[in-house]
Amino acid sequence: MEEHRARKRFGQNFLSDPNIIRRIIDGIRPQAGELMVEIGPGLGAMTAPLVERLGHLHVVEIDRDLIARLHENYTAERLTVHEGDALKFDFGSLGAPLRIVGNLPYNISTPILFHLAEFAEAVKDMTFMLQKEVVMRMVAEPGTEEYGRLSVMLQYRFRMGRLFDVPPGAFRPAPKVMSSIVRMVPLPVEQLTATDEALLGRIVTAAFGQRRKTLRNTLRDFLDEMDFEALGLDAGLRGERLAMAEFVAIANHVAAKGARAGTAA
Template sequence: MSNDRETDGHRARKRFGQNFLSDPNIIRRIIDAIRPQPGETMVEIGPGLGAMTAPLLERIDHLHVVEIDRDLIARLRERYSPERLSIHEGDALKFDFGTLGDPLRIVGNLPYNISTPILFHLAAFAEQVQDMTFMLQKEVVMRMVAEPGTEDYGRLSVMLQYRFRMGRMFDVPPGAFRPAPKVMSSIVRLVPLPAEELTARDEALLGAIVTAAFGQRRKTLRNTLREFLDEAGFAALGLDPGLRGERLSVAEFVAIANYCSGAGKRA
């Protein structure tokens, strides 16, 4: 007898964050939202049991997949020829997506337990990406698209909005998965912004400033950014040091970073 963590003979592994999409209507809606076209270079992260892999291959000639579970890899190799499916065995957090060419379209039902690190890893390949469409925990998606001044706005919001135009597309209920997660999921699309809009002179410095600003959310910028800005710096930027990080726009964080970069100040 199978249990609630077993799907099609495969027992979902908690350490890999496995929840397999199984609702055919939701799958169809996701594929329609992605709109894969023949000739495109597409990679699926975490194909699992192939719920999205099969319909993707109905529309494109070849697909790359990144999968860490050897049992699932064996199933995929039995089902698809190397001419149709290139399987990259390993951890998506360590995979060099830059080796797959460009422009690259990336899709997947990302493991919720490592979704934030994967998003930051993928951001490093934005120059080669056409777009990315992912299913994530709804709570994470709300943080990704949050606006300044809202509770969900934070480091993830700023760093991803600096590099991508993002939009939440639709929600996916727990019942669409086997085993069913305890949370609502959402589909989100990320489209890299053109290079001319990426105006931070030092992106590492921008990241350090944003991390500091949200490291202690209840503290004011005067405290969280004291290693980067003095009173004269706040005055030069026209910023109130009594504000908290969640009140600043992405453009204001970029302005702080560029000011610090120009002044030769580093953490």
């Protein structure tokens, strides 16, 4: 089969360094019989060693040329190919406990991470390669420049860990950025203390919507001065100063206030 040319619209950069591939597979530690899905297998750099260790692997791929290659190289007993967009794929349909891995397209990294978070209850862990800048935001701590909506919302649901960096030269074609490997392990349900997770999401989005503005301005639709006092929060702070637990406390306070107002009505 002729050489596949990377397609910019799919954000394709194919991993080609055997030492990096080995290091990633060792980090994932796939065990025979485990239920695993790879997002965007590409030319199969990680697919081959994963199939070898697992026995069977699911993959989600959107590029029809690459899908044809996969069918040519693997039998249905070894590889199940799900053709389509990972952003629309129902990962819950594969069963549980599910392990998810992949070299995620950098151009859709944030929306795909939020999509995957919806299936956290069925997931054992996720290991991804992403642009280093995105990974630094995912694992960022309060008060740092990288800390934002992505940090708070993912850290609410997952224990995050940055494993190691991958240089541009490990890919073909080489991207213009450094990449990193990140692992995400869903937290136990009992640790998810937000009474309304959708409300938490709206509050976090508002808090980081205008980074230079204080909480008094960004959260004015949710909190008044009495609320800040009740929460023991300085209304003059900016969103990046608050820990994830403080955002949860705000969301639960707003939810309780709404419930009281509903009862009074």
